[in-house]
Amino acid sequence: MPLDMPAGLDRATIVERFRRVRKDSEALAAPLSPEDCLLQSMEAASPAKWNLAHTSWFFETFILAPHAPSYEQFHPDFSYLFNSYYNGVGDRHPRDIRGLVSRPSLDMVYAYRKHVNEALTAFIENAEEKQLLDVAALMVLGFAHEEQHQELLLTDLQHAMSFNPTKPAIYEDAGGAVAHAAPSMRWRRMEGGLCDIGWDGDGFAFDNEGPRHKIYLHPFELANRPVTNAEFIAFIEDGGYETPDHWLSDGWDRVRMEEWRAPLYWREVDGRWLQYSLFGEREINPHAPVCHVSHYEAAAYASWAGARLPTEVEWEAAASLFPTEGRFLEAGVPRPPAPAPQPEGDELLQLFGDVWEWTASAYLPYPGFAVADGAVGEYNGKFMSGQMVLKGGSCASPAGHLRVSYRNFFPPDARWQYSGFRLARDIN
């Protein structure tokens, strides 16, 4: 627990950021019916209603219950129903049947949100200095946690909606029609040597982003932008999904078992490729980054292209030369991935936003990483197995959520996130 107030925070800022993150979540859910909010299409995805409730549960469980003496729990069942995976705070409802919780209703979940919002705002506004210090870091963790669930709300919703044969358009595309072409692919050379990687800033970061530590980097080249849909179609048309040559063994098994023929949500109709998203089913934009590919597909494409994926430290070392800016989720308004703007000079483009970029790195602890005490310590460490790191955020990541040190992680077969990739190669 921090002894000093986190940098840039004060009472008013906490209240304002809390208000904003809570409002943004609800803005995303605004076009959804109670029925939409109940959908769960696989164990790894959750209903929107559950996401809305669970984020409230987080503030209730880790801040209000232990720190606000007069707080009255909204409903005794909710701590069981809306715990995600924290074994340290008691039993939880099985993950695979979250979609069967029609009661409490969505209305009740909104009432729960309101209850937590009011109680927490009052608590923060009236907390003694010591109390405020005690909870400030947890509040910021709660903001980041809710931002993560905003992205999950979108990816889980898209997955569930994709099974609806009427292919509903949930949102209007606020991004405007982006019609420009992708810039041509170029390699940027990165010199190696000793460098420091990982978080050491003053503000908030997840525990898994640190400690900042020295690594030795070998020289490499990195593509100026992610691989595009047009480029990926060339891989498909060259039989990419039909021969094992470029695939990891596990990836090829998956291709055959699940009959992968293209990225998730793609289908070919009369020779044209369509892709379903929350904006409906549309013809694919050849210039936009390829999206909804697994690590396996990214690695296979890279091998086919005579390249490889960058490691997470290569990616971070290169990306730290650029500002953390890009096409993110804007205050509760989702936007689709779009082509990179034309570069000025030697820039690396679209590092942030648009699509998460698979790296060649397994998600493992940094040297010196230690799991935090208590239930909050279950946040990241126990997932450090069987997953690959993704970097840079996506069009569904809330603006301000990302850092260059941010380490997202998913199993190598996951395709329902906004996941793409860029190429790297060795310098001989």
Next chain:
Amino acid sequence: MPLDMPAGLDRATIVERFRRVRKDSEALAAPLSPEDCLLQSMEAASPAKWNLAHTSWFFETFILAPHAPSYEQFHPDFSYLFNSYYNGVGDRHPRDIRGLVSRPSLDMVYAYRKHVNEALTAFIENAEEKQLLDVAALMVLGFAHEEQHQELLLTDLQHAMSFNPTKPAIYEDAGGAVAHAAPSMRWRRMEGGLCDIGWDGDGFAFDNEGPRHKIYLHPFELANRPVTNAEFIAFIEDGGYETPDHWLSDGWDRVRMEEWRAPLYWREVDGRWLQYSLFGEREINPHAPVCHVSHYEAAAYASWAGARLPTEVEWEAAASLFPTEGRFLEAGVPRPPAPAPQPEGDELLQLFGDVWEWTASAYLPYPGFAVADGAVGEYNGKFMSGQMVLKGGSCASPAGHLRVSYRNFFPPDARWQYSGFRLARDIN
């Protein structure tokens, strides 16, 4: 197709029965939220919304579309979405993901019902005599079909709701507190000989209930009432679920694989048995018939009790001596099973209503059974494999739906229907 009007039918009766069956379905769904109506807890069960839509689809597809020339389809997607299993009328939405159809909304489904109701009422009211004759039998099939889905709506809903850890009570028990004891178990002797079995009446019956045919019956005895909860608890307490002695081999496999310890929806808390139903979780009434048991459990109990299950012809031969009366679903109001009334003389009790009774008979065609032409012919025949016959209807069967010749059928492991059983034994 019939040349004459089915017995007891005329234009006004058709309209009135149509109005009533449609209204009863909606009365059942009245306490349900849109979220409740979307729940699907297993492939064999459907969301309430789907049941409400599919019954409309049936009238639209088999009556309005082919017979009402000016009928305008409500929505082009619905014939795909709400077809259950009729291969003859085109593709259909996969059964296991009906619970992912949040759109069309429940409101839209009610609008669909209204559209069909109005169009069909207008069509019937204005049909020429010839047209009326053409559709009368189909209308009656549609009534019976919708009544079946009223029962399924309840059983499927109970299954889905049972996963909700808050154990919601959906309906109030309109049946009143039934406190009387079950009558004592007695055997009624039935002489054998040649007899006729199956439907031959003038009114409606499903195709599988006929043709009426001669069979040779061996003398037997039948219990005067179904096995009660108290009796079944004795089986449990005698280790019924712990030793293979009395089980069919497939049944014992299921007991071990799914860790059955009691009927579905039962749990033991502090030495008391509770059972979840749509009236909430309640202590078990020892005098009521045991409910939510599989054929396997019924057969194991019977063996343990030194008896057997009756065959369907035994059951029908005995039951045809009594009126088709019992505790059924009353006009959109569900009621739980209750103890049998005290008998007067040598009566067989609770033959109809309360609980479906498993028989020892596999669901197979009667001699001379022929599948009807066209898609309607898919109604029953293709399911004549791997299922067992149940007789007599349940507390969730609409009053008026049952006949003594009625053949319900489910796989031997099914437990989510209102299924119980009564004992029979040979006469040596």
Next chain:
Amino acid sequence: MPLDMPAGLDRATIVERFRRVRKDSEALAAPLSPEDCLLQSMEAASPAKWNLAHTSWFFETFILAPHAPSYEQFHPDFSYLFNSYYNGVGDRHPRDIRGLVSRPSLDMVYAYRKHVNEALTAFIENAEEKQLLDVAALMVLGFAHEEQHQELLLTDLQHAMSFNPTKPAIYEDAGGAVAHAAPSMRWRRMEGGLCDIGWDGDGFAFDNEGPRHKIYLHPFELANRPVTNAEFIAFIEDGGYETPDHWLSDGWDRVRMEEWRAPLYWREVDGRWLQYSLFGEREINPHAPVCHVSHYEAAAYASWAGARLPTEVEWEAAASLFPTEGRFLEAGVPRPPAPAPQPEGDELLQLFGDVWEWTASAYLPYPGFAVADGAVGEYNGKFMSGQMVLKGGSCASPAGHLRVSYRNFFPPDARWQYSGFRLARDIN
């Protein structure tokens, strides 16, 4: 237990029949290596070595151990290893890993057979009259049991060998090249009425074949011979496996899930159909009965052909007019199914031998059937669920094993037995 000696039995006959059945089993296994004898390709099939050991275990467990006072068990582990499914005689080795029992070796199993053979022969030869009476019926059950396992040895072996890409020929075809054509298909009319069905003879029959009981039979017609390969190919070529029209619902699910395109062991090479059997992979004989089809395929063909399968009582009533003769397994020498001989007059052909014939009847107890006491009672009754009856025996059934009342049973999806079918139809 019988008080009198079963008909036709005396001490010498028992010894001689025992000697012969034991020898025949070993003749079947003679061309098999220890490795061949270990193969197990699915849970429902067993290694040949297990079949050889289990039949010895049966005599040891049910006759020697309880009745022969001085008998010394061959090996203490064997009662666990070679018990099939008799819960009443203790724990047993899991069925799905019988193929992992490399030790005891095949040699050891032959030593076990020899030990049991010698002990049992000595016991029978020296038994007092009372002892002999006590075990005579069990001995005959043991003969029938071992004959059943001779057939299973062949069907299980063929299943396992079919996975060997070298398609080994295990036996030479002792049946000679049968080149004649199948007789043309004709219907034989059977009048209905009251008749008696089931076993009532003096000799041995399984418990499930009785009691003999009265049934009322409706008039029907039965095909003079089973459906041939040529006829079945017509069904395939007419898209039989590609449209659901004629399939039972469960059958069609299986077709799609397991991608059935033809009977088991068939493959099409350059427009010719080949079938693997223990005689190697050979071109299909168009005149021979179709073999290795499931009940589902039989029922679908029948529907496609405008007919149906006969019920078991129809089959038995018709077949009892003819002698129980046909192409069976000859003293340890397997033979493939072959075309029916040309008929003389109005005969029903190939009722016995060649292929088992699927009926339309579920395998259920006959009226008055009671399970025998003790572990032997587990023989048949507990399997009376989820299976269909087959009649008439096959080319892999030992000669002398069959009776017209014999009821074989397998699940409707089973294809690895020598199973075919003949058509029936109603008389209007």
Next chain:
Amino acid sequence: MPLDMPAGLDRATIVERFRRVRKDSEALAAPLSPEDCLLQSMEAASPAKWNLAHTSWFFETFILAPHAPSYEQFHPDFSYLFNSYYNGVGDRHPRDIRGLVSRPSLDMVYAYRKHVNEALTAFIENAEEKQLLDVAALMVLGFAHEEQHQELLLTDLQHAMSFNPTKPAIYEDAGGAVAHAAPSMRWRRMEGGLCDIGWDGDGFAFDNEGPRHKIYLHPFELANRPVTNAEFIAFIEDGGYETPDHWLSDGWDRVRMEEWRAPLYWREVDGRWLQYSLFGEREINPHAPVCHVSHYEAAAYASWAGARLPTEVEWEAAASLFPTEGRFLEAGVPRPPAPAPQPEGDELLQLFGDVWEWTASAYLPYPGFAVADGAVGEYNGKFMSGQMVLKGGSCASPAGHLRVSYRNFFPPDARWQYSGFRLARDIN
């Protein structure tokens, strides 16, 4: 392809090493019956016969077929049957049914070995200098490949034999009764800094061991010996398998799903722990390293012990200070793991031999790693996903097979290898 002869090699050495490795494999298989050699207990494990054949297939396919002009293939089916996973050399027999290949027989496989041995020996002895150079590196790869399969033969055999309820002892323990105690656990400090990791020697190494490359190492401490059985029992007794606290999330899922309660092959009888191995079922030696644990169990133990697993570079940096010596497989004679000898001074003990040591590192390519051209290139690269690195070899690794740079790899749930672990911790 190398232009010069690999260091330490000449024609005679190649012949001698070939002879020895081939003989050692057969020595391992000597006590096995043909039935034993056919056992396959899971898809990831292969029959001993397959291992014996596949290693011959390797020499035949990669050396004899392309390089020895007059070589005659032993049998045309074998290239299909005994290809493991090389897509580049054609189709292959499905891995999960290798245990169904009773034909070719074990005798035939030995004849195949002899055929390849003679042909290859003759080829090497008579090869022109240029030819010899062409194949020398491949021969050494073939030796290493066969040594790997010697270890797999043992681990796969143990897995299969463990299902035999008679718990057979296959080998006699040639290691003698090792009765001494394990030395006490001590930490050895390792300073960090830049260092070089990976293979750069003159002799043979697998492609995945290089290129040698610079890394930056953070200071750490490493345990002087692996965790012992006694220490692991303390973890079990402290409820290690009963609470999720110390487990990776995937690991805990596996614990519950597969009901892990102890390392593989352990069972508790009357309060004593027994472990099955190829030497039979024996009481556990508390002083020997724990063996047959998964990465999940190793990581959970480490967390419970307040430590962690070493990374592969930490392990290699520390181990490279010591000679590559330990208790390995001795010329076809297996030995069980044994306690570490008492140390002299500050030694790290049992780094090599006894048990493979799980590391905290995912199996990923080293910087600059490139997949070799052709089918041999499928050797390692395509498995660089979803697996963890193990170091140091085991009692089942042939002596001479190991290097400090050797990278073994298995999925984190694998337990059937001789896998243990040692602890590491950060220096703050």
